[in-house]
Amino acid sequence: xxxxxxxxxxxxxxxxxxxxxxxxxxxxxxxxxxxxxxxxxxxxxxxxxxxxxxxxxxxxxxxxxxxxxxxxxxxxxxxxxxxxxxxxxxxxxxxxxxxxxxxxxxxxxxxxxxxxxxxxxxxxxxxxxxxxxxxxxxxxxxxxxxxxxxxxxxxxxxxxxxxxxxxxxxxxxxxxxxxxxxxxxxxxxxxxxxxxxxxxxxxxxxxxxxxxxxxx
Numbered sequence: 001x002x003x004x005x006x007x008x009x010x011x012x013x014x015x016x017x018x019x020x021x022x023x024x025x026x027x028x029x030x031x032x033x034x035x036x037x038x039x040x041x042x043x044x045x046x047x048x049x050x051x052x053x054x055x056x057x058x059x060x061x062x063x064x065x066x067x068x069x070x071x072x073x074x075x076x077x078x079x080x081x082x083x084x085x086x087x088x089x090x091x092x093x094x095x096x097x098x099x100x101x102x103x104x105x106x107x108x109x110x111x112x113x114x115x116x117x118x119x120x121x122x123x124x125x126x127x128x129x130x131x132x133x134x135x136x137x138x139x140x141x142x143x144x145x146x147x148x149x150x151x152x153x154x155x156x157x158x159x160x161x162x163x164x165x166x167x168x169x170x171x172x173x174x175x176x177x178x179x180x181x182x183x184x185x186x187x188x189x190x191x192x193x194x195x196x197x198x199x200x201x202x203x204x205x206x207x208x209x210x211x212x213x214x215x216x
Contacts, residue, residue: 006047013039013056024149027070034063077159079118079130084111089119092129100146103185107144116140120147120156127151130160135177140168140206142178145188157192161204169206176204 016036023029037059044052082089093100093109100107115133119126128147135141147156161176168176178194180186180202194202 006043009039009043009046013037013043025152026150027067027153030063030067030070034060034067037063075122075155076124077155077163078121078124079164080121080126081116081118084114084117086117089117089129092119092126096146096148099149100144102182103146104144104181106181110143113143120159122151122155128156132176134173138172138174140173140176142176145178145185157188161192165206174206176206178202 013036016032016039020029020032020036023032037056041053041056041060044050044054044056090109109131113133114131117131118129120128120130126148128151129144130142130146131144132140132142145157145160176194178185178189178201180189180196180200186202189202192204194204196202
């Protein structure tokens with residue numbers, strides 16, 4: 001039995017809405033759910049099922065409202081510096097170990113190598129953890145830049161590499177280097193303006209007035 005185009009629209013809408021339910025990121029959930037609800041609403045009106053059309057139309061309005069709220073909300077970003085042996089830091093790494101390995105396969109915490117260790121706070125909620133060390137004097141080598149699923153919208157990265165740029169420069173860093181340990185992390189670095197060198201290491205110059213910098 002062949003399916004007509006309306007049935008295909010209905011199935012597609014169902015799949016999209018089901019997919020939205022698997023999203024851990026609130027932003028991704030809202031966007032995908034918006035697409036699914038829009039498709040379902042259209043399907044409902046096309047087949048004359050007005051309750052389906054109006055209900056999903058209402059969901060579309062709700063998704064749009066929350067997306068506007070999310071993008072229009074001014075979030076307060078802060079960093080909370082911690083010692084390398086901080087108990088919460090160690091527990092955080094233990095709790096998020098499996099997720100961390102997805103982005104940083106093979107990562108092992110070595111407290112003696114930390115130059116910089118801080119949590120990223122968004123409205124006083126812990127959103128991520130940043131670990132790095134000083135290398136060759138002026139290079140900030142990233143060991144871990146992990147963001148918990150709920151906050152994976154690149155705002156953390158922009159805060160670290162754009163808004164904290166002056167602080168890093170004042171501390172004597174000219175360049176940030178990171179290893180692209182996974183496909184998702186490589187995509188993250190590229191979106192934040194990192195460039196890949198001939199050795200497969202990603203780097204970002206912090207102070208453009210320094211001119212060319214020798215990469216080690």
